[in-house]
Amino acid sequence: MKKHLKWLMELTAIPTAAGQEARVIEWVEQWVKKQSGIALKRDKFGNLILTQTRKSSKKPVFITAHLDHPAFVVRKQIDDQHLEMEFRGGVNDAYFVGAKVEVFDNDDNGYIGTIQSLEAKAKPFKRVVVKLKKGVAGILLKDDIARWKFNSPVVKNGLLHAPACDDLAGVAAALCALDTIKKLSALGHVGVLLTRAEEIGFVGAIAAAKNKSVPKTSRLLCLETSRSFPESPIGGGPILRVGDKTSVFGPDITNAASEIMNAQKNFMWQRKLMPGGTCESTAFCEYGYLSTCLCLALGNYHNMKDIDGVLQKNKPAKVAPEVISVNDFHGLVDMLKIICRDLDKPRKSSLRKGLETRLKMYRKILS
DSSP: OHHHHHHHHHHTTSOOBTTBOHHHHHHHHHHHHTSSSEEEEEOTTSOEEEEESSOOOSOOEEEEEESOOSEEEEEEEEETTEEEEEEESOOOGGGSTTOEEEEEOTTOOEEEEEEEEEETTOSSSEEEEEEESSOOSSOSOTTOEEEEOOOOOEEETTEEEESOHHHHHHHHHHHHHHHHHTTSTTOTTEEEEEESOGGGTOHHHHHHHHTTSSOTTOEEEEEEEEEOBTTBOTTSOOEEEEEOSSOBOOHHHHHHHHHHHHTSTTOOOEEEEOTTSOOHHHHHHHTTOEEEEEEEEEBSGGGBTTHHHHHTTSSOOOBOOEEEEHHHHHHHHHHHHHHHHHTTSOOOOHHHHHHHHHHHHHGGGGO
16 A cells, blocks of 8 residues: 555656646656556557556456646746746636746756736637746746646645646556556456546547547446545545536446445445536547546645635635545555456346335236
8 A cells, every 4th residue: 555655646746737748658657667467558649558468358447547637838938037828727717816836847847936817718728927936048948837836745634635636646546456456367358548638628538439549348447536525525435426517427337336336345435426527438438438437536626725615705716735535545446456356247236136026016006
């Protein structure tokens, strides 16, 4: 578990943005080099596909997560101290002006600045002008990335506070699960798909689905960190997400996962519809994949503190690190292992048994 926590904290510290995921991709590439029995390739869109080198005749299972997080991308340097940037992702307008950001050059040096103005209706993305604390002539270039200014990830009272849990915690969980699964017999069919540019409409997932980057027979377990609500609390266990604000996911695989987890005694997990956003499972289902979602309850969704209070105008708009439960994270890794292990095992549907019993009891009423 210490190893898995280390990977989680390293990944959630990495600057990333839609279309500019190179730093996370490099981390994953280095991780694969240190592993045995795992192969890595990219599809033509830059999505990462990790498979095991051992053979299996079973239909594939792919654990998916996305490599980006809402962040800024430099459009141009206006002068030595001012940058124009676009924001790729979903954050409410009130959080921008006055917020501190950190811009990263190609050598990962950070430069602190403050957002001076917001052009909220700019297309395709919102635009901001940032005033840097110190002048930097020609150092920061087009397509360099920036994020809100936060400290490094830290665990307090069992909660991880990090710049980018969504979805780098999902990436970490996928890799930790694969690290565990590759050591178990008969699970050589399990792999990982890591997609790009989810935060601007899951275009990496759409491209992967439309072009069959993984076989159409694959079963997909899509990972997310999803906004927590009172009925889906942080610390309540990992969540089997049956749907999002747009759709419900594949009932066959969702119900199978639910039956598998119901059979686990003393395992804390949740089964919820998470309406806080739309996730990649919706896209994969639309393109004919058998797909469901597992997620972690997330505080400060997209780094927005007190979202409801800000919308109701009784709280100031402040950005903050995202928050997840460390125990939920480890539980998600275990949940993935259990579902992958048991998904192809014969199961007697408890629902079918209950329905048949009910029919037997009351059939006379139908005569």
